[in-house]
Amino acid sequence: xxxxxxxxxxxxxxxxxxxxxxxxxxxxxxxxxxxxxxxxxxxxxxxxxxxxxxxxxxxxxxxxxxxxxxxxxxxxxxxxxxxxxxxxxxxxxxxxxxxxxxxxxxxxxxxxxxxxxxxxxxxxxxxxxxxxxxxxxxxxxxxxxxxxxxxxxxxxxxxxxxxxxxxxxxxxxxxxxxxxxxxxxxxxxxxxxxxxxxxxxxxxxxxxxxxxxxxxxxxxxxxxxxxxxxxxxxxxxxxxxxxxxxxxxxxxxxxxxxxxxxxxxxxxxxxxxxxxxxxxxxxxxxxxxxxxxxxxxxxxxxxxxxxxxxxxxxxxxxxxxxxxx
Amino acid sequence: xxxxxxxxxxxxxxxxxxxxxxxxxxxxxxxxxxxxxxxxxxxxxxxxxxxxxxxxxxxxxxxxxxxxxxxxxxxxxxxxxxxxxxx
Numbered sequence: 001x002x003x004x005x006x007x008x009x010x011x012x013x014x015x016x017x018x019x020x021x022x023x024x025x026x027x028x029x030x031x032x033x034x035x036x037x038x039x040x041x042x043x044x045x046x047x048x049x050x051x052x053x054x055x056x057x058x059x060x061x062x063x064x065x066x067x068x069x070x071x072x073x074x075x076x077x078x079x080x081x082x083x084x085x086x087x088x089x090x091x092x093x094x095x096x097x098x099x100x101x102x103x104x105x106x107x108x109x110x111x112x113x114x115x116x117x118x119x120x121x122x123x124x125x126x127x128x129x130x131x132x133x134x135x136x137x138x139x140x141x142x143x144x145x146x147x148x149x150x151x152x153x154x155x156x157x158x159x160x161x162x163x164x165x166x167x168x169x170x171x172x173x174x175x176x177x178x179x180x181x182x183x184x185x186x187x188x189x190x191x192x193x194x195x196x197x198x199x200x201x202x203x204x205x206x207x208x209x210x211x212x213x214x215x216x217x218x219x220x221x222x223x224x225x226x227x228x229x230x231x232x233x234x235x236x237x238x239x240x241x242x243x244x245x246x247x248x249x250x251x252x253x254x255x256x257x258x259x260x261x262x263x264x265x266x267x268x269x270x271x272x273x274x275x276x277x278x279x280x281x282x283x284x285x286x287x288x289x290x291x292x293x294x295x296x297x298x299x300x301x302x303x304x305x306x307x308x309x310x311x312x313x314x315x316x317x318x319x320x321x322x323x324x325x
Numbered sequence: 326x327x328x329x330x331x332x333x334x335x336x337x338x339x340x341x342x343x344x345x346x347x348x349x350x351x352x353x354x355x356x357x358x359x360x361x362x363x364x365x366x367x368x369x370x371x372x373x374x375x376x377x378x379x380x381x382x383x384x385x386x387x388x389x390x391x392x393x394x395x396x397x398x399x400x401x402x403x404x405x406x407x408x409x410x411x412x
Binding site: 085087088090229230231237238239242246247250251254255256277278283287289291293294295296297303304305306307308309310311312313314315316318319320321322323324 | 334335336339341342343344345346347348349350351352353354355356357366368370371375377379381383385392393394396398399401403405406407408
């Protein structure tokens with residue numbers, strides 16, 4: 001190829017590239033202010049360490065203005081979604097079990113030892129426990145695994161505990177990352193905005209915009225993690241939470257009207273301390289229990305049978321099946 | 326809801342209570358010991374007065390001795406009496 005032809009080809013490629021950018025930009029929603037993100041030009045570099053990923057989703061800066069909300073959130077399991085309940089660390093233990101009893105035993109998982117675990121493997125749990133892991137390199141998955149084993153094998157390992165507790169479902173997971181479900185309709189979340197119930201300014205240098213999320217008060221917001229059931233989008237589907245499915249297909253058709261937020265945040269008065277079965281408030285709201293008991297002597301000809309009959313009636317008042325997750 | 330998301334990916338059996346529904350559990354509690362005497366079965370009442378304790382537990386991992394996970398949701402006691410000689 002001659003030099004002239006090469007230059008022409010390069011020019012054509014540049015021209016086509018520019019024109020495709022123009023077309024892509026023209027098709028974008030005009031008011032979302034994040035066209036570049038949608039076409040992937042300014043896609044953020046993936047986090048390489050736990051510290052880096054934790055910093056990106058750090059809720060601490062929100063505390064200055066939203067102290068009450070932060071304090072409530074800090075008591076919730078969302079604040080320790082990879083570690084689990086404070087003194088128990090059950091989620092970390094379950095992660096190890098998943099690797100040992102699941103990934104390592106599956107012939108085609110590609111995991112023969114913990115060191116083989118990458119982001120795609122951890123996503124079977126992180127899909128809900130740490131969805132932002134999708135924005136991290138395999139090195140972060142490796143670091144999580146290393147700390148999981150370190151903590152489970154030695155619960156006094158405070159360094160491992162601290163590393164795992166730094167990862168959570170913080171403010172920006174719900175109020176940014178997961179604030180928009182239908183991205184072809186509404187665009188992807190703006191990195192510089194906090195999503196809530198209205199458009200406004202937000203007094204924060206890093207997030208100077210407040211944007212309205214159409215789903216912030218709807219059950220689908222929670223349903224993204226407390227979901228429908230098997231996650232068929234994964235290479236190896238998993239099943240944990242089926243609450244949103246139960247809510248959609250059993251509670252609503254039978255006349256239920258409350259959203260997840262109405263019961264778990266408003267009626268419970270727990271706010272961002274979103275709780276479930278460990279909370280006495282939620283337990284009272286979830287079930288009515290009625291107990292009737294009668295004692296008697298049953299006579300069968302000459303045989304006497306002293307006995308008691310107990311009837312326990314349980315009425316599910318929740319917006320989903322009980323138990324579930 | 327099944328044990329171990331890594332073990333299966335579909336509902337095999339669902340023992341949860343559906344929303345809006347009431348379920349009833351019946352418990353028949355014998356209050357006697359049984360022995361054989363002169364070729365016959367004889368039942369002796371354990372106590373005429375006794376208490377029945379009802380507890381409702383939420384056991385995410387199937388065990389009560391699971392501090393921090395197992396939750397006692399409800400408890401009540403019922404005083405019972407079986408009159409001597411019958412009733």
